[in-house]
Amino acid sequence: MLNNDKTRSTLFGVIAAYFLYLCYGLFRDRHDTDTSMTPVMRWLFLALFALAAVWLGLYALRLWKQSESESFAEEDAPEDPPEEEAERESGEEVETEPEDEPEQAGRS
């Protein structure tokens, strides 16, 4: 199942496609005389939505690549040290403490 960043990037990709669809609608109706929208306003909105679509599309792509690299990093991560090594490490720490105490007592 996809991770959350991937689904988020998919959603933003769909919304970017919807903005492109709005641009297409504005462009398709550019010769429509039965409208109060002036050509300047039409092209301005078209440009704005095109920019929004590109920005959102690039953001979605970045999110997708980020989630891909995170999932690869998880796969390549080193295995956890075996329990024995962990116990040995904790055992070494316990052993040093009593040695330190008499030295400190001597110093004081």
Place this chain on the structure above:
Amino acid sequence: MKNESFAATLKKNSMLIILVLVYLFFLVLTKGGIFQSSSFTELINQNAYVYILGVGMLMCMLTGGNIDLSCGAFVCLLGAIGGMFMIVKGMGTGVSILLLILIGVLYGVILGFLIAYVNIPPWIATLAGFLAFRGLGTSILSNNSTTGSLAPFPVSFQNVFYGRVFPTNKGVFNIPCFTAGVLAAAVITLVIFLNRKNRIKKGYEADTFRAACLKSVISDAAVLLVMYKLAWDGGIPTTLLWVAGIVLIYSFITSKTTIGRHFYVVGGNMEAARLSGVNTRRIMFLAYLNMAVLTAIATFTVVARSQSAYADVGKNFEMDAISACVVGGVSATGGAGSVLGMVIGATLIGIINLGMSLISLDANYQRVVKGFVLLAAVVFDILSKKKER
């Protein structure tokens, strides 16, 4: 502390405040036109499909930002099949409704299985439906009609999904409608105070008595206003009963049931949910099965309102549902969002649509405004996510 709590309250209810401000804006712009009784009825009837599909989309998005791109095209297909059953073949309304729901269940089972168990990404699985169903629906309509649409649907079907409960003539005050409003207001007040009492009893953070009273007064005033307006416009539309019923049921499911919480948990962290014993595949399966069934119900309201099945029905419905969820604060990553938030988002978009129609704003401007509202919601979502990190 008082200032902080006021600021926190404002932030918590920001969408509601924006909704009220937008309504007031259109109230001025339409010179009170949006406050007419008929506008309230139109708002509910016109946007019923957004509320119903929005609930389904919410459940999908809660599981991790997943969406359904096929719901609009599926509305077209179901409308065509329903027209074929009821108009061409003359089948009974009840039988046809049952069969259409079964078709919805069948599609939901297939879709849910493909997404949850075969691991096909939801956007790909539903994109197939988006591309195929409209063509299929159009083909059914062309084969069964010379005009490319099927009409009229039986009166019994229209009464169930586009009728009125205890109808009266417009301009005559509908007492059952207002009585229902008073009862609903009383229930809301009871629920608010009972919830507060339960939270205090369990030691959770609860609203102050003053805050609870204020919440109750505002909610009751809103409900009574709507029901008062509807009472002058012929009574309660049956669409409102469908919408209110679905919204209340899913509000209960998402906040008070275990399976509802599982949707949030799966969306919050799927791996943790799976390790905690939540059957994540089943939740994904149920999300899409649920969406398909709700799409069937939404089809009934749309087709009953337009009184015909035609090829363009359902266009952009999926985007309307997604917009309602995103504007209503449903997280694009999943795990956060509420039915109430989605309702507020859908109502906001509905008010904007209705307001623009009332001032006879050009259809191109209407598309642009809808696009800007969605863009603002997406930007807000991205910025709030960045702040969290």
